[in-house]
Amino acid sequence: TNGWLFPRDGASTTATFDTTPHQCRAGGSLIRNVEPVGVAYNPDSNTYFVVRDGSETLWELSASFAPLRCLGLESLGVADAEGVAYGNGSVFIADGTGAEVWRISPGPNGVFGTPDGTGTVDDVVVSHFDTASLGQPDAEGIEFDATTGTLYVVSNKDGSPILEVTTAGVPVRTLQVSGATFESARGLTLAPGTTEAAQHIYVADARVDNNTNRGAIDGRIYELATGASAPTAPETTITGGPSGTVTSTDASFTFSGSAGTTGFECRLDGAAFNACASPQNYTGMSVGSHTFEVRAVAGSTPDPTPAARTWIIGASESPPPPTDGNLLLNPGFELDANANNIPDGWGSNAKFTRSSAITAHGGSFAGRHFATNDSSYAVFQQVPASAGTTYDFRGWVNVPTTSDAFTLNLRVRWLNGSTTITTKTTNTFTGSTAGWQEFSGSLAAPAGTTSARVMMAVKSLNASVYVDDFWFGAR
Numbered sequence: 101t102n103g104w105l106f107p108r109d110g111a112s113t114t115a116t117f118d119t120t121p122h123q124c125r126a127g128g129s130l131i132r133n134v135e136p137v138g139v140a141y142n143p144d145s146n147t148y149f150v151v152r153d154g155s156e157t158l159w160e161l162s163a164s165f166a167p168l169r170c171l172g173l174e175s176l177g178v179a180d181a182e183g184v185a186y187g188n189g190s191v192f193i194a195d196g197t198g199a200e201v202w203r204i205s206p207g208p209n210g211v212f213g214t215p216d217g218t219g220t221v222d223d224v225v226v227s228h229f230d231t232a233s234l235g236q237p238d239a240e241g242i243e244f245d246a247t248t249g250t251l252y253v254v255s256n257k258d259g260s261p262i263l264e265v266t267t268a269g270v271p272v273r274t275l276q277v278s279g280a281t282f283e284s285a286r287g288l289t290l291a292p293g294t295t296e297a298a299q300h301i302y303v304a305d306a307r308v309d310n311n312t313n314r315g316a317i318d319g320r321i322y323e324l325a326t327g328a329s330a331p332t333a334p335e336t337t338i339t340g341g342p343s344g345t346v347t348s349t350d351a352s353f354t355f356s357g358s359a360g361t362t363g364f365e366c367r368l369d370g371a372a373f374n375a376c377a378s379p380q381n382y383t384g385m386s387v388g389s390h391t392f393e394v395r396a397v398a399g400s401t402p403d404p405t406p407a408a409r410t411w412i413i414g415a416s417e418s419p420p421p422p423t424d425g426n427l428l429l430n431p432g433f434e435l436d437a438n439a440n441n442i443p444d445g446w447g448s449n450a451k452f453t454r455s456s457a458i459t460a461h462g463g464s465f466a467g468r469h470f471a472t473n474d475s476s477y478a479v480f481q482q483v484p485a486s487a488g489t490t491y492d493f494r495g496w497v498n499v500p501t502t503s504d505a506f507t508l509n510l511r512v513r514w515l516n517g518s519t520t521i522t523t524k525t526t527n528t529f530t531g532s533t534a535g536w537q538e539f540s541g542s543l544a545a546p547a548g549t550t551s552a553r554v555m556m557a558v559k560s561l562n563a564s565v566y567v568d569d570f571w572f573g574a575r
Contacts, residue, residue, distance in 0.1 A: 101134050103150070103165065108302070109294045110321065117165035119150065124157050126172025126219030131155045138184040138242075138287060140191070145522075149191055149212075151181045157219065158184070158191065158204075160212055171204075171213030176226050178202055183287060185251065187244030188267065188404060189520065194239040196256060199232035201239060203267065208478035208557045210513060210523030223476060223559070229269025231255075236263055241288030241303060248272075248333045249404025254285045254303060262288070262301065262324075270400050275301075280322055283307045293323065300325055334361045334396035336407040340379075341392065344484075345412040345429075351382045355407065357396025365402060366394045373402075387413050387437060387444040389482035389553075391518050408518035410482055410551060414445065425573035427483040428554060431495075432460075432569050433467035443467055445481050452479045452556075461496045461536045461568035469508070469558055469565040476559045483572065485514070485545050485552035493526050493554065494540035495570035499533045504563040506530065512543050512572075513553035521546050523555075529565070536568070542575065 105115040122133035137153035147168065148161040156173040158181070173181050173193065180197035191212060193202040206212055207223030214222055231239040231253060240256040245264075250272055253263045259281050264272040287304040294300075301324045308316035334357045341353035355378050357364065366376035369390055376394070390413065395406035414429050429445035433454050437444050441453045446467070455468035469479075485491065493512055508529040514521040526541025545552065554572050558565070 101136070103136060103139060108291055108323070117161075119152075119159075122150075122159050122161075122167045122170075124159065124170035124172065124219040126155075126157055126170070126174070131157050131172075131219070133157070133159060137182055138194070140184045140186045140243075142186045144189070149184050149186055151184045151193065153180075153182065156181045158193070158213065169211060169213040169215040170219045171222055171224070172219040173202075176202070176204070176224070177228070182240045182256070183242040185242045185244040187246060187251075188249065190267075192242055192244060192251060192267070194231075194242040194253060195228075196238045196240050199230060199237055199239060200228045201231055201242065201251065201253065201265075201269065202226060202228045206520070208480075208513075208523075208555060209509070209511075209525075210520055223557075231263075231269075234263055234265065234269070234271055235261065235274065240286050243289050243301075245290055245299075246404065247299070249402055252288055252290070252301065254282070254288050256284055256286060256306075258283055260285050262303070266400060266402065272400055275324075275326065277322075277324060280324075282322075284309065293325070298325070333401050334358045334398045334403050336364075336394055336396040336403045336405075338392075338394065338407045338409050341409055342411045343409060345414050347414055349383070349385045349387070349413055351385065351390070351392070351411075353380045353392055353394065353409065354378045355380075355394045355396075357398075357403070360398040361396040362399055363397045364394055365397060366392070368392055373406075385413060386442075386448045388447050389413075389445075389480070391482075393518055406518070410515075410518065412445070412482065424571075426571045427485075427552075427573050428481055428570055431571060432463045432465070433567070434463045434465050446479050447481075449477055449479050451475055451477060451558075451561075455566065457564075458498060458500070458566055461498070463568075466498070466566045466568040469556070469561060469567070470563075471558075471561040474560045474562050476561070478555050478557045480513075480553045480555040482515075482551055482553045485549050486574075487545050487547050487549040490542055490544045490575045491552065491572060492540065492542050492575050493570075493572045494538065496536045496538055496568045497529050497533060498536045498566040498568070499529060499531065500564060500566075501532045502563040504561070506561045506563055506565070507557075507559040508565055509555075509557040509559075510539060510541070511555040511557055513555060514546055514549045515551050515553060516548040517550060521548055 119133040183194035365373040527539040
């Protein structure tokens with residue numbers, strides 16, 4: 101029930117932390133972290149991820165190892181959570197019994213799990229790939245290599261090799277260990293060597309299981325040189341394409357890769373990466389904010405930091421943002437240039453429409469969130485923003501009488517390019533408002549901010565919620 105910190109040469113313990121007080125209510129049961137089995141560090145937020153064996157639960161801990169939030173993994177499909185790694189904004193879970201690697205990415209709320217300790221299914225995005233077919237039948241240890249964008253995986257199997265694989269499950273190479281044979285490999289991590297700066301692999305080998313022999317004290321940590329370097333990840337540069345606010349619904353991007361590039365992969369608005377070539381063209385796109393990402397690939401090694409470009413398509417009939425400093429397009433949800441009943445500038449979610457079903461707070465229309473199946477989703481508009489500037493976010497919400505247990509969170513996500521820095525909630529609505537109710541909040545853009553995503557995050561909606569006259573701008 102402890103986490104241990106010690107120098108890489110194992111000379112002495114520098115700190116410990118107790119996981120017993122960590123509690124999470126997932127799947128209707130109260131779970132305590134009495135068997136931590138994997139730990140990973142998140143340099144983006146200076147936090148740690150810890151998983152528990154047997155109860156498939158993920159905790160995120162502060163820099164001082166205090167629990168911040170938790171996430172039940174079993175309902176996501178994880179059968180046997182073992183090792184955990186963090187990289188490219190995602191958590192990777194080694195599933196021993198399931199012989200899978202699971203990738204868990206944050207949804208619209210920008211975090212992994214729930215801070216209230218309920219461990220209920222969060223708005224995370226989940227994908228996975230099989231490891232048994234890759235020679236790893238009981239995936240146990242896992243680590244992300246930030247220099248190559250690849251994963252290392254080792255199995256709890258006598259004589260297991262170490263597999264290097266892309267985050268999509270494409271094999272890169274297999275490392276056969278020389279001079280040592282793992283009997284029961286568990287944890288795996290990457291760190292500088294004890295006597296040199298070169299990156300080494302460290303593997304914890306439990307050897308004789310204490311469940312079999314209580315007296316066995318033979319566990320080891322091996323330090324391994326990796327031999328030939330893994331393929332060098334290429335760099336990617338976008339050389340042309342739209343930026344800022346444009347009126348054309350077509351886009352064409354040109355791009356290039358550094359020496360050794362053998363191909364490219366592109367994606368639009370967070371979809372899956374697919375093979376592409378320069379120029380990459382898109383036609384008939386919707387009004388609103390879009391993000392194009394491209395990564396060069398060298399062999400089977402992709403650029404771990406894809407190049408990204410965010411731009412906004414405004415309807416040709418749309419006026420510029422109001423002169424009062426509001427950065428939002430169509431903040432009153434009046435405009436519908438595509439005649440599809442979806443407000444211009446706010447994406448294409450059919451659950452959010454322009455509506456005259458009630459008297460608008462201003463103008464002729466309001467925005468309406470409506471669902472009958474406990475839907476959860478996010479609607480947003482992305483605008484330029486500057487680090488260190490304080491921004492106000494205000495508007496009006498009208499929730500007719502309802503007994504529905506929904507949640508509407510008004511949020512601002514600060515981004516650097518396409519990378520999320522942090523997401524902040526300014527206001528939350530969970531019930532009827534008895535007419536139009538004003539909300540407001542002020543937020544300072546953190547260091548590195550280049551844009552802000554103004555969001556309406558809806559959870560478990562089975563009713564109508566109206567919004568109108570939004571305003572977002574520098575104070």
